[in-house]
Amino acid sequence: APTLTLQDFCVADFGATAVVVNGFPCKPVSNVTSDDFFFAGLSNEGNTSNIFGSSVTPANVLNFAGLNTLGVSMNRVDVAPGGLNPPHSHPRATELIILLEGRLLVGFISTNNQFFSKVLKPGEMFVVPKGLIHFQYNVGNKKALAITTFDSQLPGVVIASTTLFGSTPAIPDDVLAKAFQVDQKVVTAIKSKFAN
Numbered sequence: 163a164p165t166l167t168l169q170d171f172c173v174a175d176f177g178a179t180a181v182v183v184n185g186f187p188c189k190p191v192s193n194v195t196s197d198d199f200f201f202a203g204l205s206n207e208g209n210t211s212n213i214f215g216s217s218v219t220p221a222n223v224l225n226f227a228g229l230n231t232l233g234v235s236m237n238r239v240d241v242a243p244g245g246l247n248p249p250h251s252h253p254r255a256t257e258l259i260i261l262l263e264g265r266l267l268v269g270f271i272s273t274n275n276q277f278f279s280k281v282l283k284p285g286e287m288f289v290v291p292k293g294l295i296h297f298q299y300n301v302g303n304k305k306a307l308a309i310t311t312f313d314s315q316l317p318g319v320v321i322a323s324t325t326l327f328g329s330t331p332a333i334p335d336d337v338l339a340k341a342f343q344v345d346q347k348v349v350t351a352i353k354s355k356f357a358n
């Protein structure tokens with residue numbers, strides 16, 4: 163079944179008088195227009211001039227209100243040659259990726275720590291099961307363009323590097339040094355790339 167929830171948690175508010183839902187309420191049907199079901203935001207190439215050489219443009223319920231409660235969304239993924247959409251996961255959705263241009267190494271790691279991957283050519287697809295860490299790496303010499311689709315109107319994203327090394331407040335250095343079995347200097351160096 164599609165995942166229709168939009169939040170990571172829903173703490174009980176025993177004193178609340180208004181109705182609060184895990185999602186967005188519905189616009190009155192009489193106010194709904196064709197524009198609510200239309201979105202042009204994926205027509206523009208994303209800006210890949212950043213440390214990763216990649217750009218993800220979302221089309222989810224936050225910018226495309228018609229998707230509310232429908233359990234689907236898409237991203238446009240642009241990756242420069244040598245660029246990487248870094249390891250991340252979507253807590254609320256399975257991801258289907260279709261490559262439109264270029265060559266892209268796509269892969270995920272399962273809960274038993276097996277790495278599954280393929281190099282996609284245009285028209286080819288790969289599926290990333292819900293919640294697993296995955297990435298896309300441009301192994302071609304031209305830009306790559308992919309469309310990703312999700313069985314959630316708001317899949318959520320946890321980027322491994324920024325979650326662990328760029329949180330607010332920061333995770334203590336000794337936790338990360340112990341977790342990755344490295345010197346604290348290494349942790350400091352990585353944190354400096356991702357600190358807010």
Ligand code: GLV
Nearest residue numbers: 218237239247310
């Ligand atoms: C790619 O992995 C994406 O989340 O769009």
Ligand code: MN
Nearest residue numbers: 250252257296
């Ligand atoms: Mn993804």
